[in-house]
Ligand SMILES: Nc1nc2c(c(=O)[nH]1)N[C@H]1C(S)=C(S)[C@@H](COP(=O)(O)OP(=O)(O)OC[C@H]3O[C@@H](n4cnc5c(N)ncnc54)[C@H](O)[C@@H]3O)O[C@H]1N2
């Protein structure tokens with residue numbers, strides 16, 4: 280069958296991989312930082328390296344519920360005399376003597392003078408006489424002071440995004456507040472006379488404005504501070520006003536719609552008049568009419584209005600920019616190979632990000648199926664998906680059974 284070419288593509292359009300390199304060259308990490316209390320640190324990016332102010336663990340302690348003793352006392356005799364208890368939070372406060380042991384719980388301090396712990400399943404008690412199976416080596420079941428970290432050791436580096444594990448690590452070393460990079464501030468609006476807010480009735484020709492909600496979701500997941508400027512009519516002066524309002528208060532202005540070639544597509548025109556346009560249109564589907572430029576000090580990203588196009592361009596082009604501005608190192612996408620479970624339709628000409636469901640077949644091999652119709656307006660193709668199937672620019676229709684490149688959705692899209 281002859282290869283079909285995409286009527287929406289031209290050879291001169293820039294490849295999205297080239298575009299992202301050019302885009303990243305246009306932004307710098309924010310230099311401002313602020314202190315935040317630990318409960319508010321989730322998702323933020325550390326502005327400086329962080330060293331531990333304590334040893335970890337802070338004291339020698341037991342890894343098991345059992346008995347603590349000196350191993351050499353078990354060399355001639357397997358029975359020791361119980362002289363007390365050490366509970367987590369309530370250390371043994373007596374004096375350790377030869378041929379004795381202390382009942383000890385997981386996390387409880389190891390009494391000074393003892394060197395080993397045996398789990399209770401390998402010991403038996405008869406009143407204060409405890410018969411203990413000797414472990415193989417001194418120090419068994421002991422967690423030593425500083426074995427994880429010493430005071431002054433670097434715990435987390437500048438540029439680390441604070442996730443659930445980092446929240447715990449910070450608390451472990453007693454950090455009640457941390458210095459983080461200021462949040463990137465993003466102002467955004469949708470354009471389109473057809474758009475109505477949810478909660479209102481639709482007149483003929485109208486649709487609900489969904490992009491502001493998917494974009495809000497994406498911005499929230501990107502941990503930025505966002506300002507919603509609402510829906511702006513297809514009116515050049517209203518768009519100009521919104522451009523000025525957004526650019527005056529944000530690091531980035533994000534818009535949805537009006538970047539194509541229609542008679543009411545004013546976004547690009549106003550960008551050219553009010554600021555500068557760095558580039559427009561990429562060899563990608565969805566997302567061809569993505570526009571990028573500057574408005575005063577603000578970065579401008581014009582997302583296409585089609586709902587899937589706006590999400591895909593955000594994820595592929597805008598999110599890496601925000602990450603760089605927030606001081607994160609560039610994350611290369613995790614790409615996998617999976618077997619296509621049914622025939623896939625594609626015109627040659629643009630890189631395509633089809634939406635798929637990645638799973639394992641009965642043989643344990645990665646398999647991917649496409650989520651039905653792939654029109655740029657069909658947002659359910661995103662909500663049903665857990666990955667993109669990335670198809671090269673020159674690729675055409677692809678038969679079932681072919682190996683294709685898959686990028687699983689990450690936390691921004693889930
Ligand atoms: N003659 C051509 N027409 C189009 C081309 C082209 O190259 N030549 N490109 C097509 C491509 S590709 C895309 S993508 C769209 C993008 O157009 P715009 O960015 O100008 O977006 P609109 O025209 O404003 O809207 C497109 C579509 O999406 C709906 N929409 C817009 N905003 C929202 C919103 N906030 N929530 C839900 N849906 C929204 C809108 O009603 C339209 O159906 O242009 C093609 N045309």
Ligand code: MOO
Pocket residue numbers: 563564565566567568583585588655656
């Ligand atoms: O690029 Mo458009 O996003 O194909 O519909």
